[in-house]
Ligand SMILES: *Cc1c(COP(=O)(O)O)cnc(C)c1O
């Protein structure tokens with residue numbers, strides 16, 4: 054990996070990854086102007102500074118081939134920028150998480166059909182294991198010496214764990230006010246957890262600077278971001294496959310940088326293009342917390358101008374005040390007939406409790422946000438209760454215990470006697 058990997062070289066100087074290092078990916082293409090550059094550790098267009106995205110030449114891919122693959126994200130390796138022998142490499146194996154038929158929650162919300170895609174069961178208990186697995190593959194193919202990230206918490210957990218298993222040095226950067234369990238869940242895997250006095254946007258700026266100064270560092274969501282981002286497509290592929298190779302009518306997705314939401318849309322469009330699902334309209338909804346809702350604010354104002362905010366919410370995993378893909382989230386929500394909605398921290402807490410009490414799933418604040426937004430969208434008529442709906446649960450509640458510790462606890466503390474128990478009125 055070369056130093057100062059901020060933008061791609063204009064001429065096509067080969068950086069020399071091995072043949073087949075990125076599978077069916079053929080180039081990096083600018084999302085804004087379409088300019089193409091060779092695959093490498095680049096993320097900004099040399100022509101217009103727009104974000105680079107992976108471009109493919111897909112072979113024919115059949116449902117049967119995919120179904121014969123492993124029960125993890127590598128069953129979709131033909132659609133990802135990874136080598137064809139990926140499942141045999143020392144890598145984490147996230148994905149193929151359950152798609153739960155959420156009947157109790159559907160009844161509670163007045164929805165005809167509701168599914169919860171439960172990504173809290175990935176190796177480090179969030180959807181970030183998907184993106185990190187793809188970023189790690191790219192980092193190794195590009196001969197990176199250090200695997201690093203700025204993170205709102207879950208990404209640091211996933212990077213630290215995947216790096217440990219792959220035997221590659223990891224350095225993860227987080228805002229110093231992060232939830233204690235998320236700090237421990239990184240520190241257990243790496244010696245180099247760096248807590249930065251600042252918010253995520255400060256941490257991200259620092260990471261970009263380090264990426265430009267230090268040789269051979271792969272920052273998963275900075276200089277190998279195009280590869281990282283593709284990992285989120287597997288959520289879309291799995292949902293379609295688990296529905297019996299169909300797209301849902303409506304889907305609600307949390308928004309931090311906006312990467313996940315834009316890649317689920319990309320996955321759905323690719324499945325249509327490849328003939329793996331039938332073309333049909335679908336609506337994509339984004340979920341944010343009011344304390345960090347720059348995309349929701351812009352959506353409601355009917356503008357493309359996303360005003361960065363200073364995050365102040367318990368949904369720390371979504372607390373990105375200046376979301377890199379916010380503009381694309383707005384575009385997708387508008388194009389598909391969806392929306393971007395926001396909820397208060399109290400609604401987030403209520404969302405966590407609602408999912409737990411109806412479906413037995415303990416989600417973190419990001420999932421509480423998604424649930425609460427889903428409820429709000431039903432109430433304000435933006436979600437059609439007759440259509441099939443999917444919500445994505447992106448993380449586990451054990452990592453954000455503090456958020457609900459005031460909400461739930463022992464119903465009573467009693468002496469060890471039957472009389473004392475009887476006096477509680479529980480029986
Ligand atoms: C990172 C994260 C998200 C959203 O990520 P994007 O930056 O929008 O791709 C959602 N939920 C959880 C739990 C996360 O950690």
Ligand SMILES: [Zn+2]
Pocket residue numbers: 083084085086087088098099100101102103
């Ligand atoms: Zn460009």
